Amino acid sequence: MFCCPACGLLCDDLELNSTSPLSIKNACVKGVSFFEKAFAESSSKPSVAGKSTDLNTATQAAADILRKAKHPLFAGLGTEVQGMRSMMRLAEKASATLDHMHSEGTVRNTLAMQNSGWQTTTLTEVKNRADVILAIGTDIVSSCPRFFEKLVLNTDTLFNKPKPEIMYLGLAEESVKLPEIMNALNALMNAKNPLNKKADNDLIGGVTIASLKQILEKLKAAKYGVVVWSASSLKFPQAELTVQSITQLISKLNETNRVAGLPLNSGDGDSSVNHTSTWLSGYPTRNRFVNGHAEYDAYHFSTKQQLNSSDALLWVSTFNAHQPPACDAPIIVIGHPDMQFEKQPDVFIPAGIPGAHHTGTMFRMDSSVAMPLKKLRNSELPSLSDVISQIEAKLA
Numbered sequence: 352m353f354c355c356p357a358c359g360l361l362c363d364d365l366e367l368n369s370t371s372p373l374s375i376k377n378a379c380v381k382g383v384s385f386f387e388k389a390f391a392e393s394s395s396k397p398s399v400a401g402k403s404t405d406l407n408t409a410t411q412a413a414a415d416i417l418r419k420a421k422h423p424l425f426a427g428l429g430t431e432v433q434g435m436r437s438m439m440r441l442a443e444k445a446s447a448t449l450d451h452m453h454s455e456g457t458v459r460n461t462l463a464m465q466n467s468g469w470q471t472t473t474l475t476e477v478k479n480r481a482d483v484i485l486a487i488g489t490d491i492v493s494s495c496p497r498f499f500e501k502l503v504l505n506t507d508t509l510f511n512k513p514k515p516e517i518m519y520l521g522l523a524e525e526s527v528k529l530p531e532i533m534n535a536l537n538a539l540m541n542a543k544n545p546l547n548k549k550a551d552n553d554l555i556g557g558v559t560i561a562s563l564k565q566i567l568e569k570l571k572a573a574k575y576g577v578v579v580w581s582a583s584s585l586k587f588p589q590a591e592l593t594v595q596s597i598t599q600l601i602s603k604l605n606e607t608n609r610v611a612g613l614p615l616n617s618g619d620g621d622s623s624v625n626h627t628s629t630w631l632s633g634y635p636t637r638n639r640f641v642n643g644h645a646e647y648d649a650y651h652f653s654t655k656q657q658l659n660s661s662d663a664l665l666w667v668s669t670f671n672a673h674q675p676p677a678c679d680a681p682i683i684v685i686g687h688p689d690m691q692f693e694k695q696p697d698v699f700i701p702a703g704i705p706g707a708h709h710t711g712t713m714f715r716m717d718s719s720v721a722m723p724l725k726k727l728r729n730s731e732l733p734s735l736s737d738v739i740s741q742i743e744a745k746l747a
Contacts, residue, residue, distance in 0.1 A: 359716025379496035389707035395688035401695035414745035420663035427666035429619040431711035437739035448639035452566040453617035456583030472611035483573035489581035528556035533596035668699035
């Protein structure tokens with residue numbers, strides 16, 4: 352058995368054959384794709400200015416770029432706990448800004464939590480207790496393909512509970528209507544709000560008031576209700592206010608009942624990266640080091656903003672072959688050996704894939720469990736930690 356890092360569920364019941372062709376038991380489509388790419392033959396080599404070279408020369412070139420930079424940006428950050436620890440050490444030495452590739456969704460959740468707090472649950476609690484699940488702005492399986500198999504349809508629970516009822520509200524293509532819908536749900540929770548006097552067939556965001564009332568009644572009647580959302584799917588301005596509306600609804604329901612939230616993450620190690628950053632600096636990503644001290648700014652320290660002023664970009668993506676953004680400054684890429692570039696970066700170093708080529712640690716999306724990643728195949732590719740250690744040594 353081994354753990355799959357392809358999504359935030361971190362399913363730990365996968366089985367893999369030791370011979371070709373590849374056969375993985377219990378893996379979802381995301382997991383199969385992840386391991387097929389990880390175990391594919393690759394001739395990828397380090398390069399400098401598009402020309403193949405050895406690891407020592409590539410790490411020296413990367414160190415030279417960072418030594419000259421005054422405001423480098425470390426972005427992408429597709430890695431696990433150990434890889435992020437090494438990135439934090441290097442960022443402190445290089446006075447770098449740090450931002451994860453999926454931080455847009457993470458920041459929406461963070462801003463809502465910082466403003467008013469929230470009440471969330473764990474995957475284990477969903478499996479063992481949930482009898483009503485409301486999915487807001489997500490079909491869930493796009494983010495976590497085995498969610499229903501492992502947490503809804505699974506009959507191996509502590510309390511022999513019935514299969515939970517699932518409700519969907521505002522899927523991705525309708526997410527722009529969610530601010531209006533969420534405001535209406537919160538208003539309907541207030542018995543004195545004028546909205547309660549409107550006709551049941553009146554529409555709000557394309558949903559009848561009768562349907563919204565029905566959703567609330569089912570949540571009020573639940574023994575353990577769970578509200579699931581995916582902040583990365585809320586692609587409209589000030590989406591953090593909608594996340595806050597969701598958390599306010601959960602808080603109001605908890606005055607008389609038991610309801611909890613479950614925010615879905617975006618993957619590529621975003622939960623692990625943010626936890627590690629918070630432990631070591633006191634802040635999640637979108638932070639930076641200045642004279643050895645950490646600073647945090649959820650807006651100005653974003654990749655989009657920093658690309659305008661940074662004089663070097665270090666892009667990390669070890670789980671998947673995500674491309675770096677366009678940048679006029681020198682670009683260093685450390686990542687998946689499958690990386691293909693329209694424009695060659697100044698330095699490219701293919702790295703081992705966590706959970707396939709080397710061990711590691713990841714936090715599940717509910718932040719309650721740290722899962723070990725196993726080494727499943729021998730590889731000559733160095734881990735991100737090894738690459739960063741070499742760069743760090745050459746900066747000394």
